Amino acid sequence: MRAVWSDTDDVIPETRVRAEGIHFQKVDTVPEIWRPFMEALDYPKFHESTLSPEVPDFEARTQKVIREHCHEQPEVRFCLEGEGVFEIRSTDDRFMKCTVEPGDLLIIPARRYHRFYLTERAYIRHLMFSKVRGADGQVVPQYRAPKDPIPPTRYEEYTRYAELLALLPPADERIVPDQLLFFVPHLTTALWLEVLLDDVARAVAAMHGDRLAEAGDRVARAVMVEKLLVAQLELSERITPKDFAVLRQKAYAGNGADSPGFRRLLEVGKSLAPAVERICARRGVDIVTVLREPSAHYDVHVLLRSIFELDGWIRTWRYAHFRLAERQLGPEALSKQGRPVAALLEGAEFRIVPELWSAVTKFTEEMSYGLD
Ligand code: HEM
Numbered sequence: 001m002r003a004v005w006s007d008t009d010d011v012i013p014e015t016r017v018r019a020e021g022i023h024f025q026k027v028d029t030v031p032e033i034w035r036p037f038m039e040a041l042d043y044p045k046f047h048e049s050t051l052s053p054e055v056p057d058f059e060a061r062t063q064k065v066i067r068e069h070c071h072e073q074p075e076v077r078f079c080l081e082g083e084g085v086f087e088i089r090s091t092d093d094r095f096m097k098c099t100v101e102p103g104d105l106l107i108i109p110a111r112r113y114h115r116f117y118l119t120e121r122a123y124i125r126h127l128m129f130s131k132v133r134g135a136d137g138q139v140v141p142q143y144r145a146p147k148d149p150i151p152p153t154r155y156e157e158y159t160r161y162a163e164l165l166a167l168l169p170p171a172d173e174r175i176v177p178d179q180l181l182f183f184v185p186h187l188t189t190a191l192w193l194e195v196l197l198d199d200v201a202r203a204v205a206a207m208h209g210d211r212l213a214e215a216g217d218r219v220a221r222a223v224m225v226e227k228l229l230v231a232q233l234e235l236s237e238r239i240t241p242k243d244f245a246v247l248r249q250k251a252y253a254g255n256g257a258d259s260p261g262f263r264r265l266l267e268v269g270k271s272l273a274p275a276v277e278r279i280c281a282r283r284g285v286d287i288v289t290v291l292r293e294p295s296a297h298y299d300v301h302v303l304l305r306s307i308f309e310l311d312g313w314i315r316t317w318r319y320a321h322f323r324l325a326e327r328q329l330g331p332e333a334l335s336k337q338g339r340p341v342a343a344l345l346e347g348a349e350f351r352i353v354p355e356l357w358s359a360v361t362k363f364t365e366e367m368s369y370g371l372d
Pocket of ligand 1 (some may be wrong): 347
């Protein structure tokens with residue numbers, strides 16, 4: 001018998017399987033051997049069962065045994081031909097996947113939940129034993145009641161999986177089939193913006209503590225998040241304008257501009273700009289000096305490079321979002337707030353740290369002077 005954990009596929013050591021109260025061993029499939037063997041174990045009655053797509057009640061029987069259940073007495077199976085899988089609950093409520101093949105005797109303890117299904121070979125012939133003398137070998141199943149649901153795994157608990165999925169409109173309530181392509185990017189953007197804003201806040205703290213390498217790294221991570229957000233906008237473009245019109249009329253009453261995360265994102269310049277100013281003051285330089293002599297102020301140059309990038313990628317998002325809205329609604333169409341879609345382009349011109357950009361202009365003017 002092969003035993004692995006169903007959730008990880010890791011092999012379960014034999015000692016653990018036995019510690020779970022599960023008995024298994026190899027016994028010869030010749031009746032002259034297994035018969036006296038089972039009688040000695042006090043399992044005198046048996047019942048032969050074959051399961052394969054050829055048997056007439058295959059579907060019904062498959063559905064019955066795949067439902068998690070247990071019995072008042074131990075379940076004793078001896079595989080004669082083919083193979084099958086018993087998934088048995090461990091004491092810590094995981095599934096142990098036990099695959100039996102010819103010669104495998106398996107005893108599942110009484111009142112232990114389990115379920116059964118065939119492997120790809122789709123065939124098993126096995127014997128089902130009963131300890132009680134005179135019984136017909138059948139064991140009555142008790143199905144795991146709905147009020148006793150399969151407990152969530154630790155992964156599901158940690159990620160709050162069920163709560164998360166409950167946020168999505170159920171398939172039969174979706175206004176259009178692609179509703180998730182609109183809804184999920186909004187949800188995930190809200191979460192990723194929290195990561196981005198946290199990185200910026202920590203970058204600002206590092207800048208005040210004169211830890212420039214750390215600050216630069218944090219801003220670079222914020223840039224990575226913004227790039228993710230740009231990439232996922234493309235998916236919403238796959239909703240057809242026709243479906244989007246339905247979605248907009250029947251389900252979407254909001255305005256993305258009211259997203260709290262987005263509003264805070266537009267404010268990050270208010271903490272980044274003074275932090276840059278303080279660094280420059282401490283070093284006795286200004287931004288133009290750093291642009292002019294990057295190698296002399298390399299740590300400041302690297303940090304500013306990340307802030308430039310962040311500023312640029314926020315605008316890239318706003319431009320990509322304008323393109324999305326333009327594709328779905330048309331540039332002159334009016335938003336529910338009465339503004340034309342093309343007005344989103346103004347936002348794509350908004351710079352979070354304008355001081356950086358005017359310093360570049362100034363630098364270029366200085367450099368160009370006398371070059372023309
Ligand atoms: C089918 C896709 C989408 C369409 C047609 C669309 C349309 C629009 C329109 C027309 C506005 C302007 C509202 C106004 O100011 O009156 C807007 C704003 C906004 N939407 Fe969307 N949107 C779409 C998808 C998304 C997605 C996936 C997000 C993800 C977070 C999002 C977030 C925002 C934000 C943050 C704003 C404010 C943008 C800015 O001021 O630059 N939108 N959207």
